Amino acid sequence: MKKILVTGASGFIGSSLVDRLLQEGYEVTAGIRKSSSREYLQDSRIKFLDLPYNKPEELSEILKEENFSTIFHLAGITKAKKQSDFERINFGYTKSLIDSIKGLEVKLIFFSSFAACGEGEEVNFTPRKVTDENTPNTGYGKAKLMAEEYLRANFENYIILRPTGVYGARETDYFVYFKTLNNHLEPYLGYVPQRLTFVHIDDLVEVCLLAMNSKLKGRTYFVSDGNVYLDTEFAEITKEVLGKRTIKLKFPLFIVAGLSGFMETLGKLTNRTFTLNKDKYNILKARNWNCDIDNLKEDLGFEPQTDLRKGVEKTIKWYKEEKKLK
Numbered sequence: 001m002k003k004i005l006v007t008g009a010s011g012f013i014g015s016s017l018v019d020r021l022l023q024e025g026y027e028v029t030a031g032i033r034k035s036s037s038r039e040y041l042q043d044s045r046i047k048f049l050d051l052p053y054n055k056p057e058e059l060s061e062i063l064k065e066e067n068f069s070t071i072f073h074l075a076g077i078t079k080a081k082k083q084s085d086f087e088r089i090n091f092g093y094t095k096s097l098i099d100s101i102k103g104l105e106v107k108l109i110f111f112s113s114f115a116a117c118g119e120g121e122e123v124n125f126t127p128r129k130v131t132d133e134n135t136p137n138t139g140y141g142k143a144k145l146m147a148e149e150y151l152r153a154n155f156e157n158y159i160i161l162r163p164t165g166v167y168g169a170r171e172t173d174y175f176v177y178f179k180t181l182n183n184h185l186e187p188y189l190g191y192v193p194q195r196l197t198f199v200h201i202d203d204l205v206e207v208c209l210l211a212m213n214s215k216l217k218g219r220t221y222f223v224s225d226g227n228v229y230l231d232t233e234f235a236e237i238t239k240e241v242l243g244k245r246t247i248k249l250k251f252p253l254f255i256v257a258g259l260s261g262f263m264e265t266l267g268k269l270t271n272r273t274f275t276l277n278k279d280k281y282n283i284l285k286a287r288n289w290n291c292d293i294d295n296l297k298e299d300l301g302f303e304p305q306t307d308l309r310k311g312v313e314k315t316i317k318w319y320k321e322e323k324k325l326k
């Protein structure tokens with residue numbers, strides 16, 4: 001039976017991936033910290049490991065002994081108190097992991113992000129391709145790109161996944177948006193509509209299995225449901241599913257920029273991380289988050305099953321069952 005390690009297993013994507021791997025009968029080890037929540041890691045078949053990313057020799061010994069056939073590396077941060085934390089964790093920990101598995105027969109599936117490439121151009125709104133030049137404009141994206149480049153240069157048996165916005169049960173950031181619409185408010189940032197892409201968690205987890213079982217190596221893939229949506233469409237679908245009417249609020253980007261700067265300073269002063277910050281502003285102000293997944297379909301045979309309407313229906317059903325939304 002294949003032995004699989006999932007780092008970042010306590011998170012939204014990691015815990016969903018662990019569930020699916022268990023369902024498929026794999027032996028799963030969850031890489032988590034002592035402080036990590038085990039709310040979604042209750043299955044008695046799960047083994048746990050607290051990986052010492054800061055002690056490469058110890059990490060190397062552990063990974064050699066465990067002899068995993070696949071490692072999914074998801075541990076990482078999407079928000080940071082200090083920009084340097086992105087580099088320390090999203091690049092540094094990944095580097096440490098790559099150094100520790102050199103010479104081992106293991107496949108590494110690394111969770112990068114669309115942000116590593118950066119948004120697309122805003123004249124013709126062409127979708128981003130993996131062959132495009134990478135131009136990340138966030139600390140988060142730059143650190144993910146550093147990790148990708150280190151991986152390409154130092155390890156052979158890898159697949160890099162660059163998911164776009166992931167949503168579904170257990171997710172907490174889009175949830176803030178769903179709650180806002182549920183409270184009858186429909187905010188827009190800037191006046192030019194945003195082109196957005198999404199992938200439902202079930203489809204993303206399917207891609208993980210396809211990547212793990214593929215013989216291909218050294219590949220990079222964007223992951224989305226293959227469609228592009230306007231921000232207005234996202235709101236319309238969500239409102240219809242919620243059965244709510246809303247008041248539209250349009251904020252000019254300079255106000256959002258000011259607010260993001262304020263939240264970032266407040267975060268530094270209070271030692272907290274907020275959903276809105278300068279990095280997030282750079283993501284929100286970009287108008288073209290369209291990506292091309294043709295190579296993912298061709299190479300791995302991925303066929304998206306969940307478009308936005310179906311995915312939002314499933315997701316809101318879950319929030320309601322969990323009493324997170326009324």
Ligand SMILES: NC(=O)c1ccc[n+]([C@@H]2O[C@H](COP(=O)([O-])OP(=O)(O)OC[C@H]3O[C@@H](n4cnc5c(N)ncnc54)[C@H](OP(=O)(O)O)[C@@H]3O)[C@@H](O)[C@H]2O)c1
Nearest residue numbers: 008009010011012013014036074075076111113163165166
């Ligand atoms: N969600 C998206 O839309 C999206 C899109 C593209 C790429 N990704 C990437 O996918 C991965 C998983 O994302 P997610 O949405 O599941 O995020 P998440 O819910 O925030 O989970 C992040 C995971 O990383 C772990 N982690 C964070 N800092 C760590 C540290 N210093 N040491 C060890 N573990 C640490 C967390 O552990 P604790 O529980 O202990 O904090 C948690 O298990 C990330 O690498 C993210 O960049 C996500």
